[in-house]
Amino acid sequence: MTTALHIQGGRVIDPANGVDEVRDLFVKDGLLVAEKPDHAEVIDASGKVVTPGLIDIHVHFREPGQSHKETIATGSRCAAAGGFTTVVCMPNTSPVADSTATIAWIQERAASTACVNVFCTGAITRGLGGEEMAPIGALAAAGVVALTDDGRCVQNHGVMRRAVEYAKQFGLPIMDHCQEATLSADGVMNEGEWSTRLGLPGWPSLAEDLIVSRNILLAEETGHPIHCQHISSARSVRLLREARRRGVPITAEACPHHISLTDDGLKNFDTNFKVNPPLRTPADIDEIITGIADGTITILASDHAPHAPYEKEVELDQAPFGMLGLETELAVFLEILLHQRKALTLPEIISLLTINPAKLLRLDRGTLSVGAPADITILDPDHSWNYDKNKTASLSRNSPFHEMSLRGRALFTIVGGKTVWDLESGFRS
Amino acid sequence: MTTTLPFWKHKDLCALADHSAEELLTILHTATAFKGVGERNLKKVPALRGKTLVNFFVEPSTRTRISFELAAMRLSADVVNISASASSLEKGETLLDTARNLEALRADLIVIRHKSAGSARFLADRLNASVINAGDGAHEHPTQGLLDAFTIREKLGRIEGVKVAIVGDILFSRVARSNIQLLTKLGAEITLVGPPTLVPATFAPLGVRIAHSIDEVLEKTDVINLLRIQHERQRKEYFPGVGEYTARFGLTRKRAERLKSECLIMHPGPMNRGIEIDSDVADGRGSVILDQVTNGLAVRMAVLYLCSGGAPLSKTDTNLS
Numbered sequence: 001m002t003t004a005l006h007i008q009g010g011r012v013i014d015p016a017n018g019v020d021e022v023r024d025l026f027v028k029d030g031l032l033v034a035e036k037p038d039h040a041e042v043i044d045a046s047g048k049v050v051t052p053g054l055i056d057i058h059v060h061f062r063e064p065g066q067s068h069k070e071t072i073a074t075g076s077r078c079a080a081a082g083g084f085t086t087v088v089c090m091p092n093t094s095p096v097a098d099s100t101a102t103i104a105w106i107q108e109r110a111a112s113t114a115c116v117n118v119f120c121t122g123a124i125t126r127g128l129g130g131e132e133m134a135p136i137g138a139l140a141a142a143g144v145v146a147l148t149d150d151g152r153c154v155q156n157h158g159v160m161r162r163a164v165e166y167a168k169q170f171g172l173p174i175m176d177h178c179q180e181a182t183l184s185a186d187g188v189m190n191e192g193e194w195s196t197r198l199g200l201p202g203w204p205s206l207a208e209d210l211i212v213s214r215n216i217l218l219a220e221e222t223g224h225p226i227h228c229q230h231i232s233s234a235r236s237v238r239l240l241r242e243a244r245r246r247g248v249p250i251t252a253e254a255c256p257h258h259i260s261l262t263d264d265g266l267k268n269f270d271t272n273f274k275v276n277p278p279l280r281t282p283a284d285i286d287e288i289i290t291g292i293a294d295g296t297i298t299i300l301a302s303d304h305a306p307h308a309p310y311e312k313e314v315e316l317d318q319a320p321f322g323m324l325g326l327e328t329e330l331a332v333f334l335e336i337l338l339h340q341r342k343a344l345t346l347p348e349i350i351s352l353l354t355i356n357p358a359k360l361l362r363l364d365r366g367t368l369s370v371g372a373p374a375d376i377t378i379l380d381p382d383h384s385w386n387y388d389k390n391k392t393a394s395l396s397r398n399s400p401f402h403e404m405s406l407r408g409r410a411l412f413t414i415v416g417g418k419t420v421w422d423l424e425s426g427f428r429s
Numbered sequence: 430m431t432t433t434l435p436f437w438k439h440k441d442l443c444a445l446a447d448h449s450a451e452e453l454l455t456i457l458h459t460a461t462a463f464k465g466v467g468e469r470n471l472k473k474v475p476a477l478r479g480k481t482l483v484n485f486f487v488e489p490s491t492r493t494r495i496s497f498e499l500a501a502m503r504l505s506a507d508v509v510n511i512s513a514s515a516s517s518l519e520k521g522e523t524l525l526d527t528a529r530n531l532e533a534l535r536a537d538l539i540v541i542r543h544k545s546a547g548s549a550r551f552l553a554d555r556l557n558a559s560v561i562n563a564g565d566g567a568h569e570h571p572t573q574g575l576l577d578a579f580t581i582r583e584k585l586g587r588i589e590g591v592k593v594a595i596v597g598d599i600l601f602s603r604v605a606r607s608n609i610q611l612l613t614k615l616g617a618e619i620t621l622v623g624p625p626t627l628v629p630a631t632f633a634p635l636g637v638r639i640a641h642s643i644d645e646v647l648e649k650t651d652v653i654n655l656l657r658i659q660h661e662r663q664r665k666e667y668f669p670g671v672g673e674y675t676a677r678f679g680l681t682r683k684r685a686e687r688l689k690s691e692c693l694i695m696h697p698g699p700m701n702r703g704i705e706i707d708s709d710v711a712d713g714r715g716s717v718i719l720d721q722v723t724n725g726l727a728v729r730m731a732v733l734y735l736c737s738g739g740a741p742l743s744k745t746d747t748n749l750s
Contacts, residue, residue, distance in 0.1 A: 192631055193635075196632055196634075196635065198568055199566050199601075200546045200567075202631075268550070269550050269551055310523075314525070315543070315545035316547045317566070
C-alpha cells in the first residue's frame with residue numbers, strides 16, 4: 001500500500017541540503033517528491049520540526065537467540081516510538097552474526113516483522129572470539145553495512161590490523177567497542193571515587209583510551225575508517241580530536257547516558273545504571289559534550305541494550321551490562337545538548353542523528369532530498385514529558401531514565417512514506 | 430529511659446554510609462547497655478523472644494557468624510544457620526529467590542554475608558524482613574566498623590580527634606570502608622596505609638589521608654588497625670608477596686616500639702601472625718584484638734535489637750525486658 005503525504009507548514013531541517021525553513025514536504029510512492037501529489041493525506045506540522053528520519057547505528061535487537069529480551073519487531077517499535085526510522089543492529093546475537101546464513105535470517109526477519117529500516121553489521125571475528133577472521137567478503141556481499149565485535153573488543157592487535165586491512169577492499173567500515181580487557185578486568189563500573197565507596201571493581205577510562213589510541217594508529221596506518229563506539233572517557237575525546245585534526249579516518253559516537261548520567265547513579269546498586277562502557281564523571285560528560293560540539297564526535301547513537309527484568313534483578317556484579325535507549329534517546333540528547341547546555345543548535349544535533357551516520361555507513365538515507373526514501377521524523381524539541389518505562393514497546397524494562405522529566409519528543413515517525421507511529425494514536429499496525 | 434538518642438528507625442543495617450552520626454551513636458550507646466548483659470551471670474534477655482533469625486552466610490565465616498548467632502541467642506531469638514553449600518544457590522536459585530523463601534518461612538531477621546557488593550541492600554529493598562549486612566564483597570562490614578569504633582571509644586574515652594591508621598589491603602577491604610564511614614562521621618582522623626596499588630588515590634575523597642609508608646604514622650597514631658593480608662591469585666598483580674609486604678608494612682616488634690605507649694593495636698581477624706602483625710605484638714601491650722571480639726557481640730545484640738524495632742537504650746539502661 002502506498003500513501004501520498006502532504007506534510008504542511010513545519011520547520012524543515014535537512015542538514016545535508018542546508019535547509020532550515022518553513023516549507024511543505026510531499027511524499028508519493030514511498031519517496032520524497034517535489035510536487036504535491038493528488039489525494040495526499042495532510043499532516044499538519046505547523047509549529048513542529050520536520051527532519052530526515054532519525055538513524056541509530058548502535059542497537060541490540062537480540063534476535064536470533066535472545067528473543068526474551070527483545071525481538072526485531074519489538075525493538076523496531078521502540079525505534080519508531082523514539083522517532084528513528086533506521087537502525088543498525090549489532091552482531092552479538094545467538095548465533096553471532098558472523099555468517100551469511102545468520103545475516104540472511106536477520107534480514108528476512110526484519111523484512112517481515114520490523115516497522116523501521118533495519119541494517120545489519122557482521123562480526124569482525126568468528127563467534128566474536130577475537131582470534132579468527134569472520135568471512136568478511138561474504139558478509140559484505142550479504143549486505144552488512146559495517147563490521148564490529150561490539151560487546152567484545154578485539155584484543156589481539158595483529159588480528160585487528162589484518163581485519164581492518166582486509167575490510168578495506170570491500171569499503172566496509174570497522175566499528176569498535178573500545179575496551180582493553182586486562183585493564184577493565186572484572187570491572188563493573190567506572191573506576192573512581194564511587195567504585196571506591198561502593199567496593200565494586202572498577203573499569204578505568206584507561207582501558208578505553210588505550211584501544212582508542214590503538215584504533216587511531218590502525219586507521220592512520222591502513223587509511224581505512226574505524227569508528228569508535230560509545231565513547232565514555234574525556235581522554236578518549238582528546239585523543240580523537242587530535243587524530244581527526246591530523247586527518248586520520250577515525251570517527252566516534254556518543255550515547256545519551258554518557259552525557260546525562262554519572263557513576264554516582266550506582267550508589268544504590270541499581271542495575272539499570274550498569275552499562276558498558278560505564279557511566280563516568282561530570283568531567284567526562286563535559287569533554288564528551290565539548291567533543292560533540294566541536295566535531296570530534298560526529299554521531300549520536302543509543303546502544304539500546306534490552307535485558308529481561310529477571311536478568312537485571314540480581315546482585316549488581318552479576319547483572320548484565322546495558323540499558324534501553326531508543327525511546328528516550330532523542331529527548332535526552334535534546335534535553336542535554338540543546339536545552340541545558342546549549343552546546344549545539346537543533347540543525348547540528350539533527351545532523352548527528354541523520355546525515356552523519358548515513359555517510360559513515362553509506363546508507364541512502366538521512367536526507368530529505370527529492371527522490372530519497374520518504375523516511376521522515378516530525379518532532380517537537382520543547383515537548384515536556386516524563387518517560388514511563390512501563391509503557392515501553394520493548395520486551396524489557398531496563399531504563400535508568402524512568403520517570404525522568406525530559407524536553408523533546410518525536411510526534412510522527414514515517415518510514416518509506418508510511419506513518420508507522422505517532423504520539424497521539426500510537427502504532428499504526 | 431533515654432529520650433536523648435531516639436535515632437534508629439530502620440529495619441535494616443546495610444551500610445554505615447547510609448546513616449547519620451546520631452543514628453550510629455544510638456547503636457553504640459545501645460551496645461554499651463548490652464555489653465553489661467554479657468558481663469552478667471545470666472546472659473540472656475527476652476528482647477527478641479519469638480523472633481526468628483537466619484544466618485545466611487554465602488561466603489565462609491566463623492567469627493562473625495558465631496557472634497551473630499550468640500547475639501541472637503542472648504536476645505532469646507531462634508536461630509537458623511545456612512551456608513552457601515547447603516542452600517539452593519548451589520542449584521542455580523537466585524539470591525533473591527532464596528531470600529524470599531526464607532521470608533516465606535517467616536524469618537524476621539536475615540543476616541547475610543555475600544561476595545557481591547550491594548547484596549544486602551539488594552535484599553533489604555525487596556524484603557519485609559530485616560536485613561543485616563555481615564559483609565558484602567569489598568563494600569561494607571557494618572558491625573565490624575561499629576565494634577571497632579565501640580572498642581576505640583571504650584578504651585580511649587572518645588573518638589573525635591583520635592588518629593587512626595588502617596594498614597593493609599584497603600582496596601578490597603569492607604572492614605576498611607565501614608571504619609572509614611563511621612570514624613570520619615564521628616570526627617576521627619584516618620590515615621590509610623599501604624602500597625599505592627592497595628591504597629589508590631581514589632580513597633582521598635572519602636575524607637582520609639593516604640600514606641605509602643607505615644613508618645611515617647607510627648609515632649603519631651592513637652590506633653593502628655592491621656588488616657589481614659593475603660597473597661592469593663587475585664592479589665599477585667597488586668604486590669609482589671608477603672615477604673616484601675611484611676618488610677614494608679608489617680607491624681614488627683621493632684616498629685611497635687615506636688608506637689605511643691597508649692596506642693591501641695587492632696585487627697579484625699583472622700590474623701596472619703608474623704605477616705601483617707608480629708606474634709608478640711598481637712598478644713602484647715596495647716593489643717585490644719580480643720576486646721574487639723567481645724564487643725562485637727554487644728554491638729550485634731544492639732543492631733539486632735534496634736532493627737527489630739527496639740527502643741534505643743542508653744548505657745545506664747539495665748531494664749532490657
